[in-house]
Amino acid sequence: MSFSITTWNINSVRLRMPIVEQFLVRYKPDILCLQETKCPNGEFPMKPLKALGYEHVIIHGQKGYHGVAIASKIPLTEDHRRDYCGIGDARHISAIVQVGSRRIRLHNFYVPAGGDEPDRSINPKFGHKLDFIEEMKALRADGVPGTSSILVGDLNIAPLENDVWSHKQLLKIVSHTPVETEGMLDIMKKGNWLDLMRLNVPATEKIYTWWSYRAKDWEAADRGRRLDHIWSSQDLGPSLDRIEILREARGWNRPSDHVPVTAHFRF
């Protein structure tokens, strides 16, 4: 059987519903994970998602900032939300999905962006990002026997040299500083996570999922970063069919600055 899951930082789900619907009609993933919904729970657009067959929707929102959601064609059970750093931000939601004989714990994250200055002594937002990363190191992909794991989201870190348009020019730019990239690699190592977007793509090849709004011509400049990620427990690696990065969505009407990334599995 096939199974597909998409992660997409939508930067306001209410404003972006036309392109969310366009994406779901065309690409039909089994599960859509959203970040930066910027939507209080009572105002989340449930009806259009359910009308498209995404009958199982779990949300964790707040007014104005952050917010994550999972919309699924298949049942979501045992959902929970963890308050990373204990400051009440809506940045994580998790549930179990049963795919054929496999039981999978799914995590959807929106990691703090971290502000502009990569120094926690003068920029508390960077300190918060580093604390969030530390807390993520306790999350294991293989922690529960008989349960596989998938972790997706906007992790706001581009870990490898070719996850940014210029490694050298971004070394002091938040999202690609050594303390962040090494922190992310440590989360993956400690938790035994597999980077599915790099599984079949050599480290020499550029991968981007985000292009700034501030460029005059994002496509011509092509100064992207890989900020969005799909990880899994080691056991799911052999079942990955392909990863699809929908670069064209950056050119859709009123786009998010992030594009959808989909993992297709064959179990």
Next chain:
DNA sequence: ATGGTGGTGTGACCA
């Protein structure tokens, strides 16, 4: 060279 654009929700904040 230190801006540039976009979203929330109406004044700064955040990305």
